[in-house]
Amino acid sequence: MGFLENLFGLIGDLTWGWALIPFLVIFGVFLTIGTGFVQFRYFKRMFRVLSGSNQTSDPNAISAREALFVSIGGRVGGGNIAGVAVAITLGGPGAVFWMWAIAIVGMATSLVECTLAQVFKRREEDGTFRGGPARMIIYGLGTQYRWLAVLYAICLIAAFGIGFPAFQGNTVAGAAENSFGLSRYITGAVLTIGTGYIVFGGIHRIAKASDIIVPVMALGYIAMAVIVIVLNIGDIPGAFASIFANAFGFQEAVGGGMGAAIAQGLRRGLFSNEAGLGSAPNVAATADVRHPISQGITQSFSVFIDTIIICTCTALMILVSDVYQPGADIDGVVLTQNALADSLGDWTGKFLTIAVLLFAFSSIIYNYYLGENAISFLSENKSAIFGFKLALMAIVFLGAVAPGATAVFFFSDPMMGVLALVNLLALMMLFPILGRVLRDFDEQLKSGVDRPVFDPTQxxxxxLDHTAWDKPKED
Known part of the structure; x- marks a missing residue:
């Protein structure tokens, strides 16, 4: 075990420690410029997906909005509550600015990876679609790169399918125990049963559950933040001033100054919005849309919601409170709880626990689908997916009732690092194809077509799977 821990520790150092974060930042800037600042050009278009009338006419298909909410359910989690608090504590208020910066370039990265996942998606026998980086490697780069696709799929299962659900179960059970005094076994049982009900219903039930859970959890959390901001409206200008002053070194809040702000902001921002990590494209490929770029725009919007909106809400709640102490040794969730209580009272601790539960549960079902999609790529045996569903339920329960057991999933972060590097390598090689698809979308818009349609014969x-584009779809 010691050898394995050292091995995965080395992998983590070689990815997250040395290369991955600068690579993600530089690559995001390159994609932003290479796509003509697409996240700004199509920003207004992103909001179309929220229209209730904007649904697919195929009852077997997943709509763009459902795919959006599934991906938001995965991106929005503990990082938005605890991660932001940790970033501000260790990096100072300036970390928030660098979280915004990585989100802006990450919007372009997410658009590119999710568009390519759509381009190379495949229609299943039941009418749904499967896709993602593993399949875009096979169909976009060729079977000679199958080894790269297999490596990606294995890392996806290890990180998102096995490791992270245990941590999410642990987060929920710990929060429920602290706020409501509930036994970890009760919380674990409820969470496991709920997880089983959703995952055994397939992608349709996952999408329907996310379509309900995600708006409730996101809007509820944002509403609470707005109340705090309104009550402390006089302190908001000062909070923004400290964010910008600390971000550029004019004001040093913690040891390390501007360097600490950049490091913490970039790291926590990437962990939160997952842009470039190769996870969201698996869900993006399930959507039934008119053009691949349409879903790319939608997934870019997901990054905006996660970081620019929800993470900012957490940051402002903390910065306007009297409990924030730069550099203090405090748990992230506790800091956010204390900040809420400082403005609205102790009852908010229970509200935050419910928010954590919803965030974590949506992440678990999202992580399940990522694992299932990877397994379906590696094996056509249906029993493998059935076994994974049972294993996931056991992992969630284990993580909830035995907090120390999550230590055995030490491989999760290193595997996510390898996953990201494989995904970024594939994106670089496939970028010329993305450019062609984007030009097709732009040219249709310029010619007066309000809702461009993808024609694979072009x-x-x-x-490509021509059956995936054989009829008009929603945008």
Whole structure:
């Protein structure tokens, strides 16, 4: 075990420690410029997906909005509550600015990876779609790169399918025990049963559950933050001033100054919005849309919601409170709880526990689908997916009732680092194809087509599934 811990520790150092974060930042800037600042050009278009009338006419398909909410359910989690608090504590208020910066470039990265997942998606027998980086490697780069796709799928299962659900179960059970005094076994049982009900219903039930849970949890949390901001409106200008002053070194809140702000902001921002990590494209590929770029725009919006809106809400609640102490040794969730209580009273601790529960539960079902999608790529045996569903339920229960057991999932972060590097390598190699698809979308808009339609026959050199684009779809 010691050897394995050292091995995965080395992998983590070689990815997250040395190369990955600068690579993600530089690559995000490159994609922003290479796509003509697409996240700004199509920002207004992102909000179309929220329209209730904007649904697919195919009852077997997943709509763009459902895919959006599933991905938001995965991106929005403990990082938005605890991670932001840790970033501010260790990096100072300036960390928030650098979280915004990585989110802005990450919007372009997410658009690119999710568009390519749509381009190379495949229609299943039941009418749904499967796709993601593993499949875009096979169909976009060729079977000679199958080893790279297999490596990606294995890392996806290890990190998102096995490791992270245990941590989410632990987070929920700990919060329920602290706020409501509930036994970890009770919380674990309820969480496991709920997880089983959702995952055994397949992607349709996952999408329907997310369509309900995500708006409730996001809007409820944002509403609470707005109340805090209104009550402390006089302190808001000062909070923003400290964010910008600390971000550029004009004001040093913690040891390390501007360097600490940049490091913490970039790291926590990437962990929160997952842009470039290769996870969201698996869900993006399930959507039934008119054009791949449409879902890319939608997933770019997901990054905006996660970081620019929800993470900012957490940051402002903390910065306007009297409990924030730069550099203090405090648990992230506790700091956010204390900040809420400082403005609205102790009852908010229970509200935050419920928010953590919803955030974590949505992340668990999202993580399940990522694991299932990877397994379906590695094996066509249906029993493998059935076994994974049972294993996931056991992992969630174990993580909830035995907090120390989560230590055995030490491989999760290193595997996510490898996952991201494989995904970024594939994106670089496939970027010329993305450029062609984006030009097709832009040219249709310029010609007066309000809702561009993807015609696979215009790309005869690509290995596309023409049945995935055989009828009009929603945008």
């Amino acid at each position: 790309f005869p050199d690509l290995d």
